[in-house]
Amino acid sequence: MSRFEILLPYYGDVALMQDAVRSVLAQDGDDWRLTVVDDGREPDVPGWFESLGDDRVRYFRNDENLGVTGNFNRCVELAEYEYLTLMGCDDLMHPNYLRVVREAVERFPAATMVQPGVRVIGSDGEPFDTLVDRTKRKLYAPKGAGRELLAGEELAVSLLRGNWLYFPSICWRTESIRKFGFRADLGVIQDLALVIDLLVDGASLAVASEECFSYRRHAESESSAKAYTGARFGEAKRFFVETADRLGAHGWAQAARVSRLHLSSRLHALTLLPGAAKHAGRPGVNAMLRHAVR
Template sequence: MSAAAVSVCIPAYQAGRYLADTVRSVLAQTLDDVEVVVLDNASTDETPDILRGFTDPRLRVLRNDRVLPLAENWNRVVAESRGRFVKLVCADDLLHPDCVRRQYEVLASDPAIALVCARRDMINEAGEVLAANRGLRGLVGRQPAGTVIRKIVRHGGNPLGEPGGALFRREQFDAVGGFDARWKFPMDLALWIGLLGHGDFVGQRESLAAFRVRRSSLSARAQRAEYAEQRALSEGLASDPGWGVRPVDRLVGAAMAPGARLRRQALFLVAKRQGERG
């Protein structure tokens, strides 16, 4: 059996509440040449039972014998994939039916493009939209890597978005060493930065994914630790002469970072209140 063009990788840990919806959204993609790899990270809830309920031949289910740390688990699910292009989708997020096709068409058309990201909707635990068409401000269309890096520094947060909104080349993922365990909260952004060392960026105007804002999620617990890691990542970029980050970019980023943090915290606060009312 030949390898699929695109591998959609889903790391799953205690994912029973949302996993079925996530898998269904991936299997509903309009691009046929897709494999779906789900890695159950030794879950003890209903995750294994839910996965046994799917019979689609495009789906492969794997399971860890023990719980792996986040970066190791994410890297393993990508290592098990066979596609030339890869998308990682967290087990509570969703994809628009055209997401993979539209992003595949961008990457497959030009080897000089290393990363494509789409805008996304922020949804609550019930799947209701909290904020639509988020991300990629000033980054829509094709952008040189250096331009994107400077905008990341100026943003003070993650203007490119979470893994579900991105598609990248497996070859380049391996070349940069995958997800870096030294980072906990901006682990995805650190990967995007590494991939940009291999080519240009394309930002898609349409919202093609949905990130679920949950009260118990890693991002909801971030607060000061996330802020500190984000600032350290930005400072590292600003100090690298290869990216041409200007002093004004660093100053703007330092000024913008608290606001980026507060906007994200506000979404989690809204999700928490809605969940409590529900």
């Protein structure tokens, strides 16, 4: 019986998408299915999927462009199995991805989410270690024995200090993610918003350290483009302030304070000032300075 729905919301580079699909097809077992939801209009894509001739693969093309968040929600609507992964269309699963996830859900059957070990790669597919990723790894990610299952305010505080998760690599319990979905008013930080929704609802996160997924970073990504104009940080500020109010009312006073401060987001804005000056000029620089100094 199939348990894992691997969802690929697709838009953009055809070759990278095809590499992502091939990495999924290399998974072992017969308990999974790949569902691709195409939000673009590249002419040869439908024919390529038809040529695969693989009944483990479903392909859909949206009648109209839904955008990032809209396509995420469309993918979740189509999921039918117990667990799902919303993989990035330029990321890669290692052959051991599903084995690592299976072992995690067997060890922690009540867990809502599984964060496996991740390798960060650049546009060329080679390892790519950025300041953001070093900070996630060294400052924000929990360390030490007994940190394999996390939940509640402790996890909310950790993620609001600095979101150390790699969203496209996470395996989610389908019924839980469908309960909330992705907020239509958020275009970049919607993954953290969903996790906070789940934590307030009582969810838990299993952490598996074995590396089994390659997450691709490159400057032309949606989040990077919005960062240089300051749009990402306007959205982030609104989210953190709203979340502080919500968590305070929920009784999570420490998490509320951390969200209101959102220090890592403000520091990140400062690190991008040179790029903003180059790519967006004074408007981008001013927007990020406003975010950084509150």
